[in-house]
Amino acid sequence: MGSAGEHLTFPMMPEASKLNSQMKHRSCLKRRKRTRFAVGHLALGYILGAGSAKLSKTSFNIPAVLVLSIVPDVDILIPFLEHRGPTHSVIVMLIVFMPFFVVYHKKAVPYFLALIQHALIGDFITGGGVQLLWPLTTQSYGTGIAIRSQTNVGIEWIAFLAAVIMMIKTRDITKFFQTHKSNLLLSIPTFTTLLPTLASFPLGVPLWLVPPHIFYTIIFSIAIILAVPRAFKAS
Ligand SMILES: [Zn+2]
Structure with a gap:
C-alpha cells in the first residue's frame, strides 16, 4: 500500500504544487483586476451628467447619475x-439605453453619459x-496605467476636485442636505463601494485617495439619513 501510495502521490507532487502556484497567481491577478476606486467614476459621472443636462437644458437626478456611474462594477458581485x-x-x-432614448429623448443623455x-x-x-x-470581441482596450500608480491617483484627484467645484458652483451640493427621497439611492455607492473600500484591510485604496472617499461617504451618509424619514412618511 505504501509503495502504491508513493507511486500515486510522488509523481503528482510537482504537478500539484505547480497547479497550486498557478491558481494562487491567477487569484492574485483576479483580485488586482477587481480592484476599483469609485472616486473618479463618481466625479466624471456627475460632471458629464450635470454638464450635458445644462447644455441640453434638461433636469437630472444627481443620485441616479451617481449610481449609474458605478453600476458596471456590479460584475464584481x-x-x-x-x-x-x-x-x-x-x-x-x-x-x-435604446428604449430610454426612444421614450425620454434628450432627457436620457445625462444618465447615458454617466x-x-x-x-x-x-x-x-x-x-x-x-x-x-x-460581444463582438473579448479584447481588452486601455492605456495600461496602473490603478495604484501616482498618475491614476493624480487623475482621480483632478476629477474629484473638478466635480466638487462644479457641485458648489451649481449649488447641487445643497441637494445632499435636503430631504429628497431619491437620495436613498446613494445607499448603493455607499454600502457597495465606499464603505467596503474604506473598511478593507489592507486598505483597498492608496492613502492619497482616502480623503475623497471619506468626503463622499460623509455627504452621501447625511443625504441617506435625511431621506429615511421622508421615505417612511410617503409610505
Ligand atoms: Zn469598472
Whole structure:
C-alpha cells in the first residue's frame, strides 16, 4: 500500500504544487483586476451628467447619475461574470439605453453619459483594459496605467476636485442636505463601494485617495439619513 501510495502521490507532487502556484497567481491577478476606486467614476459621472443636462437644458437626478456611474462594477458581485467584461461594453450600454432614448429623448443623455464614461473613460484610462466591444470581441482596450500608480491617483484627484467645484458652483451640493427621497439611492455607492473600500484591510485604496472617499461617504451618509424619514412618511 505504501509503495502504491508513493507511486500515486510522488509523481503528482510537482504537478500539484505547480497547479497550486498557478491558481494562487491567477487569484492574485483576479483580485488586482477587481480592484476599483469609485472616486473618479463618481466625479466624471456627475460632471458629464450635470454638464450635458445644462447644455441640453434638461433636469437630472444627481443620485441616479451617481449610481449609474458605478453600476458596471456590479460584475464584481456576480460570480459567473468577468470583471470589466459584458457590463463594461459600450455596445451593451447602447442596447440597454435604446428604449430610454426612444421614450425620454434628450432627457436620457445625462444618465447615458454617466454610465458610459465608467468604461469608456475611467476604466479605459486605468486598471489594465476593458472589454469595450463585447460581444463582438473579448479584447481588452486601455492605456495600461496602473490603478495604484501616482498618475491614476493624480487623475482621480483632478476629477474629484473638478466635480466638487462644479457641485458648489451649481449649488447641487445643497441637494445632499435636503430631504429628497431619491437620495436613498446613494445607499448603493455607499454600502457597495465606499464603505467596503474604506473598511478593507489592507486598505483597498492608496492613502492619497482616502480623503475623497471619506468626503463622499460623509455627504452621501447625511443625504441617506435625511431621506429615511421622508421615505417612511410617503409610505
Ligand atoms: Zn469598472
